[in-house]
Amino acid sequence: xxxxxxxxxxxxxxxxxxxxxxxxxxxxxxxxxxxxxxxxxxxxxxxxxxxxxxxxxxxxxxxxxxxxxxxxxxxxxxxxxxxxxxxxxxxxxxxxxxxxxxxxxxxxxxxxxxxxxxxxxxxxxxxxxxxxxxxxxxxxxxxxxxxxxxxxxxxxxxxxxxxxxxxxxxxxxxxxx
Amino acid sequence: xxxxxxxxxxxxxxxxxxxxxxxxxxxxxxxxxxxxxxxxxxxxxxxxxxxxxxxxxxxx
Numbered sequence: 141x142x143x144x145x146x147x148x149x150x151x152x153x154x155x156x157x158x159x160x161x162x163x164x165x166x167x168x169x170x171x172x173x174x175x176x177x178x179x180x181x182x183x184x185x186x187x188x189x190x191x192x193x194x195x196x197x198x199x200x201x202x203x204x205x206x207x208x209x210x211x212x213x214x215x216x217x218x219x220x221x222x223x224x225x226x227x228x229x230x231x232x233x234x235x236x237x238x239x240x241x242x243x244x245x246x247x248x249x250x251x252x253x254x255x256x257x258x259x260x261x262x263x264x265x266x267x268x269x270x271x272x273x274x275x276x277x278x279x280x281x282x283x284x285x286x287x288x289x290x291x292x293x294x295x296x297x298x299x300x301x302x303x304x305x306x307x308x309x310x311x312x313x314x315x316x317x
Numbered sequence: 318x319x320x321x322x323x324x325x326x327x328x329x330x331x332x333x334x335x336x337x338x339x340x341x342x343x344x345x346x347x348x349x350x351x352x353x354x355x356x357x358x359x360x361x362x363x364x365x366x367x368x369x370x371x372x373x374x375x376x377x
Contacts, residue, residue: 170359173356211357215354216333218351
């Protein structure tokens with residue numbers, strides 16, 4: 141089987157801060173762990189912690205028996221921190237109407253991931269969900285392309301960071317009415 | 318008094334921790350080994366949720 145992940149090495153350039161993972165990127169990492177593991181190790185060495193949120197942990201651990209649930213929960217416990225962003229929702233009051241305006245079909249877990257990027261200035265998100273994570277309020281900084289010969293489609297996983305200038309511009313537009 | 322089913326279930330489950338990200342250790346060999354175990358668990362999942370489209374592509 142021929143497979144290439146383009147730009148993967150560039151991921152290790154990110155230093156310090158949180159690397160947030162959504163369900164799609166967690167699954168991609170599991171699927172291509174032999175390619176991702178060394179890069180993730182480098183990122184950890186650089187001081188970039190792997191983090192997710194409880195609702196993503198819920199989605200990721202969804203399975204049909206206790207044994208499989210425990211395997212996935214143990215994986216999260218061993219390698220990924222689960223940050224309870226919901227405890228700090230009061231900080232994101234202005235972000236809510238902006239997201240309603242710019243991404244009106246956003247799911248609640250994806251909203252919470254936006255909150256994480258907003259809250260932690262040096263944080264980035266790795267995701268394959270380009271429908272809900274868009275360059276409207278975020279900057280798409282890097283795209284990893286997974287090209288597997290046996291799959292008909294090419295998959296893109298991107299690194300996103302929050303853009304405060306885009307956010308401020310969107311907030312100003314809302315204030316103008 | 319006998320334990321409820323919920324209590325018995327709780328004893329069998331790994332509890333998700335919200336440990337500080339900075340404290341987590343990361344051994345690349347352990348990561349590969351554990352990721353492989355998780356990958357095996359996805360192969361038996363039958364209820365594909367449209368919301369989690371990437372799960373479809375996880376199947377090998």
